Amino acid sequence: xxxxxxxxxxxxxxxxxxxxxxxxxxxxxxxxxxxxxxxxxxxxxxxxxxxxxxxxxxxxxxxxxxxxxxxxxxxxxxxxxxxxxxxxxxxxxxxxxxxxxxxxxxxxxxxxxxxxxxxxxxxxxxxxxxxxxxxxxxxxxxxxxxxxxxxxxxxxxxxxxxxxxxxxxxxxxxxxxxxxxxxxxxxxxxxxxxxxxxxxxxxxxxxxxxxxxxxxxxxxxxxxxxxxxxxxxxxxxxxxxxxxxxxxxxxxxxxxxxxxxxxxxxx
Amino acid sequence: xxxxxxxxxxxxxxxxxxxxxxxxxxxxxxxxxxxxxxxxxxxxxxxxxxxxxxxxxxxxxxxxxxxxxxxxxxxxxxxxxxxxxxxxxxxxxxxxxxxxxxxxxxxxxxxxxxxxxxxxxxxxxxxxxxxxxxxxxxxxxxxxxxxxxxxxxxxxxxxxxxxxxxxxxxxxxxxxxxxxxxxxxxxxxxxxxxxxxxxxxxxxxxxxxxxxxxxxxxxxxxxxxxxxxxxxxxxxxxxxxxxx
Numbered sequence: 215x216x217x218x219x220x221x222x223x224x225x226x227x228x229x230x231x232x233x234x235x236x237x238x239x240x241x242x243x244x245x246x247x248x249x250x251x252x253x254x255x256x257x258x259x260x261x262x263x264x265x266x267x268x269x270x271x272x273x274x275x276x277x278x279x280x281x282x283x284x285x286x287x288x289x290x291x292x293x294x295x296x297x298x299x300x301x302x303x304x305x306x307x308x309x310x311x312x313x314x315x316x317x318x319x320x321x322x323x324x325x326x327x328x329x330x331x332x333x334x335x336x337x338x339x340x341x342x343x344x345x346x347x348x349x350x351x352x353x354x355x356x357x358x359x360x361x362x363x364x365x366x367x368x369x370x371x372x373x374x375x376x377x378x379x380x381x382x383x384x385x386x387x388x389x390x391x392x393x394x395x396x397x398x399x400x401x402x403x404x405x406x407x408x409x410x411x412x413x414x415x416x417x418x419x420x421x422x423x424x425x426x427x428x429x430x431x432x433x434x435x436x437x438x439x440x441x442x443x444x445x446x447x448x449x450x451x452x453x454x455x456x457x458x459x460x461x462x463x464x465x466x467x468x469x470x471x472x473x474x475x476x477x478x479x480x481x
Numbered sequence: 482x483x484x485x486x487x488x489x490x491x492x493x494x495x496x497x498x499x500x501x502x503x504x505x506x507x508x509x510x511x512x513x514x515x516x517x518x519x520x521x522x523x524x525x526x527x528x529x530x531x532x533x534x535x536x537x538x539x540x541x542x543x544x545x546x547x548x549x550x551x552x553x554x555x556x557x558x559x560x561x562x563x564x565x566x567x568x569x570x571x572x573x574x575x576x577x578x579x580x581x582x583x584x585x586x587x588x589x590x591x592x593x594x595x596x597x598x599x600x601x602x603x604x605x606x607x608x609x610x611x612x613x614x615x616x617x618x619x620x621x622x623x624x625x626x627x628x629x630x631x632x633x634x635x636x637x638x639x640x641x642x643x644x645x646x647x648x649x650x651x652x653x654x655x656x657x658x659x660x661x662x663x664x665x666x667x668x669x670x671x672x673x674x675x676x677x678x679x680x681x682x683x684x685x686x687x688x689x690x691x692x693x694x695x696x697x698x699x700x701x702x703x704x705x706x707x708x709x710x711x712x713x714x715x716x717x718x719x720x721x722x723x724x725x
Contacts, residue, residue, distance in 0.1 A: 226566070253566055411587035418586070440586065444565050458540070458565045465542040469498030476499055 226253045227289060229395055229427050230275070235284030237270055243451040244270035248284070250446065250456070254394065255425040259442030259459060261433060261474070267451040268431040269399060275429065276316050276397045277306045288395075311341055315388030315396035315426075319403045321380035324387070325372045331358065331383055332368040338391045357386040361416060378409035382416065389420060396421075398430045402437055414440050435478055439463060447471045483552075485685035486515040486538070486654045491547035493533055507533045511547070513687070513704060515654070520676060520686040522700035525707045531689045532581075534706060535656050538687060539578040540568050551575055551654055574602050577652035581659050583643040585632045591617065592627040595645045602650050609649065616645035619671050637663045648675050655679060657688035661695050673698045 228251035237244040245267035252258050260268050273279035275286060277298060287295045291313060298306060310316065318324040325334055335354035344350050355365055361382035372380050388396060401417065402410040418441055421428055430441060438445055438459055446456040455468040466472045491511040497503045507530040515521050523531040536542040538549060540560045549560040553575045560571060592613055599609035617627060620641040631642050644660050661669045676686060676699045690696040
């Protein structure tokens, strides 16, 4: 066994490739010179303190915010890799509605509160051309079951749901069209711990079962430990450390990452 | 015999930035080869760096220098130079690791905790379930616990679930961090059997075994590791004589 025999197997082509991405708000830096790739089925966690640029980065990636410089290449189903910043608005919206999912920190930002739970799930399939009411309802109920919402609540509005139920509904609404990439901003933020565990377990199962790639922004290290294959740590708009999740959390090298890991309370 | 794992030039220091930037050297220029069917026991006083070396061999810790060469899908790869996605692949099918403590996943039952790595490695679900049941039975986990999440299990039960999880896939290289630490005699004997059966299937094992009885039953040789001193290897038999 010698080093000369080393040969690397060909990697899967990336689903999303970001290079040199920067965004400032006036003189205030949002995120600076971010480059990374996400492969199909890979879960990437992004951690960092408040104000480190995580949410800015996520908003740029998901097309909700225009970065100042950089490119975001996405491997589209029918066209291959395309810089999504060059897509026109309708194209980008269609992409976001079909091939992507966006799970907001506050479920009220991602749900239609005046539409029934079933209607919230059925909206994306309908936007893609589904018209048979029975099929749409069956699929919606199938998803309600997957995210453990009682079918008796199908016709209730999410306004009447608890925070944890709303978050699970938002996830079902996003995953029903089998997106290939899901963006999640603090998916467990604001939920009490017992509900968090349930949601995490659910997400973990769904991500594995569907093989979707995901980018999860959070400040909760337990969340990334459980869900993410790979981790990026951000501070003041930059990525300061990255690697396999267990490497970064168990053997952090950067002073800030060490502080972050050592600050977690042991229960 | 074929070499399954070859680590060379491994060097590891920790820099503790949160504690005044103290630099702690752990080991320097370590070379270790493990053949198919061989069990090497990392040996040395507490704090010598045994666990650090074992975790480095799994690329859980990132050594400062060196190579860890393993045969993955017929090719020799350097675990330390591999891309993150490659490391995930190598861990899925080539290198297994049994940690000292089970990292429990909320709401996932013991049986599914055990079958998970096998299914991820492509084993049909029915076969994985049968194998998991056999392992849990041998490790004396009562059947009524199989569907329960191990969070509420005793320390020893959790460790046995962890061991079952490590042995369900025939990894060519298996790393064991004190697998018998909190087990009773009957379960220690089962783990010794599992290790010896794995060896006879040609699996290369590196482990930390504090229990002398277990060590003598499974280790083919000891790999000495000590703070700041040159590492050397001593045959297990010779060491047993010195100790007795």
